Amino acid sequence: MGSINLQVKVVPGASRDEVVGWLGESLKIRVQAPPERGKANKAVIKVLARLLDVPPRQVELVRGAGSANKVFAIDGCSMQEVGRRIAGDS
Numbered sequence: 114m115g116s117i118n119l120q121v122k123v124v125p126g127a128s129r130d131e132v133v134g135w136l137g138e139s140l141k142i143r144v145q146a147p148p149e150r151g152k153a154n155k156a157v158i159k160v161l162a163r164l165l166d167v168p169p170r171q172v173e174l175v176r177g178a179g180s181a182n183k184v185f186a187i188d189g190c191s192m193q194e195v196g197r198r199i200a201g202d203s
Contacts, residue, residue: 116188119161119195123181125153130160134199139182154178158185164198165190 120139127143134141144156154174162169167189177183 115191116186117190117192117195118175119185119187119192121157121161121183121185123153123157123183125156130156132160132164132199140195140199151178154183157183161185161187165194166198 122136122139122141124143125148130144132142142157144153146152146156158169158172161172171188173186175184175186
């Protein structure tokens with residue numbers, strides 16, 4: 114499999130870590146971690162890795178470290194696979 118760039122809208126400080134669903138072109142993810150010292154970014158990497166069944170080292174933040182709107186590069190995954198996982202058809 115190849116590599117994809119996934120747009121993500123992150124909501125830090127949530128009551129739990131969860132994938133909310135699509136918000137336009139972005140995947141909305143809530144994480145418990147606060148938006149300080151990269152904690153929320155690390156939490157999103159863990160959520161994405163678990164969701165897509167890839168090691169966390171294959172998920173890299175490429176844009177938006179200090180923003181709610183981020184782009185993650187994910188190796189070993191396709192956009193079709195992301196769509197299936199979000200829909201619960203793993």
